[in-house]
Amino acid sequence: MKEEIFELETYRAKGSKVFTGRDKGKYVRVNSKFDEIEKNNDKVIFKIPANLFSINPSFFEELLINVVLKLGKQGFIEKYEFVNEGKYKFEKPLNEAIDRILRENNAL
Amino acid sequence: MINVLLTTELSVFEIAEKLATITIAVSTLIFSFYIYNYQLKKDNKSLKLDWYRLIIIESKFEEFFVFFMRVNSSLEKIKNSPNITEDEKSDINQEVLEHLLKLRLEFVSLLLAVDKMLYDCVLHQFDELYDSITIKLADEDLNLFDKDVYEDEITKHISSYKTKILKMFVDFKGANDTHKVN
Numbered sequence: 001m002k003e004e005i006f007e008l009e010t011y012r013a014k015g016s017k018v019f020t021g022r023d024k025g026k027y028v029r030v031n032s033k034f035d036e037i038e039k040n041n042d043k044v045i046f047k048i049p050a051n052l053f054s055i056n057p058s059f060f061e062e063l064l065i066n067v068v069l070k071l072g073k074q075g076f077i078e079k080y081e082f083v084n085e086g087k088y089k090f091e092k093p094l095n096e097a098i099d100r101i102l103r104e105n106n107a108l
Numbered sequence: 109m110i111n112v113l114l115t116t117e118l119s120v121f122e123i124a125e126k127l128a129t130i131t132i133a134v135s136t137l138i139f140s141f142y143i144y145n146y147q148l149k150k151d152n153k154s155l156k157l158d159w160y161r162l163i164i165i166e167s168k169f170e171e172f173f174v175f176f177m178r179v180n181s182s183l184e185k186i187k188n189s190p191n192i193t194e195d196e197k198s199d200i201n202q203e204v205l206e207h208l209l210k211l212r213l214e215f216v217s218l219l220l221a222v223d224k225m226l227y228d229c230v231l232h233q234f235d236e237l238y239d240s241i242t243i244k245l246a247d248e249d250l251n252l253f254d255k256d257v258y259e260d261e262i263t264k265h266i267s268s269y270k271t272k273i274l275k276m277f278v279d280f281k282g283a284n285d286t287h288k289v290n
Contacts, residue, residue: 054245
C-alpha cells in the first residue's frame with residue numbers, strides 16, 4: 001500500500017496563522033502537485049500544522065476540488081487521513097468545502 | 109405574333125408575381141421565427157425573474173440581513189475587550205463561520221436554482237468577507253478593541269460588503285451577464 005504525507009505547513013506564509021482564499025488554495029494545489037499525490041498513492045496523510053488560527057472553506061474548496069470530484073465524499077474520507085498537530089478545529093470548514101464542491105457540481 | 113408576345117409578357121409578369129409572393133412568404137416565415145424566438149427568450153427571462161423574486165427576494169431575503177446582524181453581534185464582543193485572548197478571538201471566528209454556513213445552506217444555495225453565476229458571485233463575496241474578518245482577527249497588531257480601529261476595520265468593512273452584495277441582487281436582470289465579481 002503506497003502512502004504519502006502531505007504537510008500543509010510547507011505552504012504557510014511566514015508568520016501567518018491562517019489559510020484563506022481560493023487563490024491560496026489553488027496555489028497550494030498546483031505547487032504541491034496535490035492531485036498527482038492522490039493519483040499516485042493509495043492513502044494520503046494530510047497534516048494540519050500546529051499554531052493555526054483558521055483554515056477557511058474558500059481555501060479548502062479550491063485545494064480539494066479535483067480530488068473530491070474524483071473520489072466523492074466517501075472515497076475522499078477513506079483515502080485521506082487528517083492528522084491534527086495543533087488544536088484548531090478544522091472539521092467544519094473541511095466538511096463545508098466538500099459539501100460545496102459536490103453540491104455545486106452535481107446538484108440541480 | 110402579337111398574341112404570342114402578349115402571352116410571353118404575361119408569363120413574365122406571372123413569374124415575377126410568383127417570385128415576389130415566394131420572397132414575401134419566406135421573409136414572413138423568417139421574421140415570424142425571429143419574433144417567436146425573441147418572445148420565447150423574453151418569456152423565459154421573465155419567468156426566471158418571477159421565480160427569482162418569489163424564491164429569493166420575497167421568501168428568503170430576510171436571511172441576508174439576519175446574517176449581517178449576527179456577524180456584527182458576534183464581533184461586538186471584541187470592542188472594549190483589551191485583554192481578549194487569541195482563543196477567544198478564535199471562538200469568535202468560529203461563530204462567524206457558523207453564521208456563514210447557515211447562510212449558505214438556507215439562502216445562498218437557493219441561488220443555484222435561479223442562476224449559477226449569481227450563486228458563484230454572491231458566495232465568493234461572502235467568502236471574501238469571512239476571509240478578511242479572519243485575517244483581521246488573527247492579526248495581533250490590530251487593536252480591534254479600540255473604538256476607532258474597530259469602526260474602520262470592522263464596521264465600515266462589513267457595511268461595504270453588505271452594499272456590494274446587495275447591489276448584485278438589485279442589478280440581477282435574469283441573464284448571466286448582468287452581474288460580475290468585482
